[in-house]
Amino acid sequence: MIAPIHPEPNESLDGYLRRLAEAELWADVTDLLGGVGLQYGRRLIEDADEVERLLELPEGILNPLLPSAKASAARFNWRFERHHSAPVCPECISTGRPHHQAWRHAFVTSCVEHELVLIDSCPMCLEQLRPGAGGYGSCSCGCPLDRLVHKKAADWELAISAVIGGQMHPARATLPPSLAFRNPSDIGSFLHFLGGSQSPAITGKPGKLPFPKTVKEAQSFLADAQHLLCNWPMGFQHEVSARLAAGDQTASSAPARLGKWYHSLMQFTDKAYLDFRAVLEDVVAREFDGAYTGGAVGTETERDWVSAAEAARLIGISAERIVDAVSKDLIDGQIFSSGFGHRHTTVRRAVIDQVLTDRARFIDKTSAREQLGISRKQFDLLVRSKFVSEALPAERPPLVDGLFDRVALTQIVAGIARQSSPVVAKSIAFRELNLRFTTDLKGLNEVLRLIANGELRPDLDSTGGKLAEFRFDREEVERVLKEMRRGPGYTVQEVAALTGWKAQCISRWCLQGLLEHEEFDHAGAVGRVVRADALARFQETYVPVSVLARQAGTSPRHLIRMLTQQGIEPVGAFQDGKAWRGHLVALAPLASFAIAHASSDASHYARHDL
Structure with a gap:
């Protein structure tokens, strides 16, 4: 590479590599990466330092482009990284703009700058545009993408895409005020929560909603959720009302009536979600008919103190436990006397709310299994x-x-x-x-x-x-x-497959102590495993006569006779019926014989020359 190509602002890693491939005169980024043994994916991202070295890039140049599991900006969140498609903005491609990092997010469906729906399929081969495949402005099939269909994006798509991308756009005015000017890093998880709460699970089981793989799937997934975001506040008010009506009507607290949906919503603590909590409080205060609203309503809407008996009923435990906890200063409460020695225990409503939250968090084995x-x-x-x-x-x-x-x-x-x-x-x-x-x-x-x-x-x-x-x-x-x-290493059968030796011979060499091994129980019998270093030492020490004979172009029997005549005795042999198998020759005496024989020949030729 003559001069490094530097990333553009907000450019994605996939887009940068495509642009780099084009500068290196590669038609497809796959060829650029494949030429140095790379493939686009998680391993490429995790080994960015090695990628920079292989592509001869300046150290650290890829760091600003890398998605992360703990990203500070939503568009870099690896959890929502698109793995099955690489959508593009038709106008950006036709004008040579960089591929935006936000396009890599599973819930981004539009280009905020040009207000167009992203395109993720090729008009010629009809296949998905995939990350790490194709050119900067072309599909992997070779089709140029500079004349793609321009489709106007809906305001809700622009609003959601702008929040994820950290961009401002007039469409964000349709969002809740607390979200309109903030870009929370966990907005992807929040959208997944809203979309999941509106969509039926594919298997009929809760929690089985995968991330959308294409732009069309993302539009479908977010279609219902956007009513809760962009039809503000009526859409979210209706959602809370419907869930209160559909929840367990025997539940005495609002959190219990709303169930897991309430607890999931409460996990989002960024200031961007304050308006959602405010609407929740308002609807619960107006519509909840139970004895206790829980933390969904501020303390000014109810009496601040309740008796131990009422607190116990709301929590679902005995009053004795409440009294005991207050007396031991485990929870905040008051104990006072009246009349002839009557003792009364009261606790704050906020304490009840905290206990309910804690009991929802710490669950029994059955609930843990279900989770x-x-x-x-x-x-x-x-x-x-x-x-x-x-x-x-x-x-x-x-x-x-x-x-x-x-x-x-x-x-x-x-x-x-x-x-x-x-x-x-x-x-x-x-x-x-x-x-x-x-x-x-x-x-x-x-x-x-x-x-x-x-x-x-x-x-x-x-x-x-x-x-x-x-x-x-x-x-x-x-x-x-x-x-x-069996421990690390090779079984007898694996050694046989690696070397071409007979498994029966290998077992006998193990029994004779010639081949180091370890034993393990295998289906009631004894199995043997040979470590790689033990096999290497064996091959440095011995060579099977059959292998040596084959290389010398003679028979094992003839070779054994010749070696014996020279004082080299084979080892490792065993009787199999009438035949003897497993002959080994130690390499040390064999090498000594070869050296001595070579020296003898040299002396003979020297005397002959004289």
């Missing part, structure tokens, strides 16, 4: 293997019965999902990783450990739902189980 989507036996296996752990007593707030932290479980699953990468081979679902799949408990625990550590990665397309549905490379899982059964 992960796994069976009782598999959950017990996860606990025994330390994949998940009970919260320590010191970590559990007062008046909490559940032993498992819902937030911690969510973080475990999110951490595993962040390590996802495409799996092209046969896969296995997490729910299948149990003692029916393998009876090797030690090996199964190792598989779970590698999954928790991110060393066994789930398939990119499987991480949209619960942990049970995450899929892993089956061959990798079986390899781990196999290694745990």
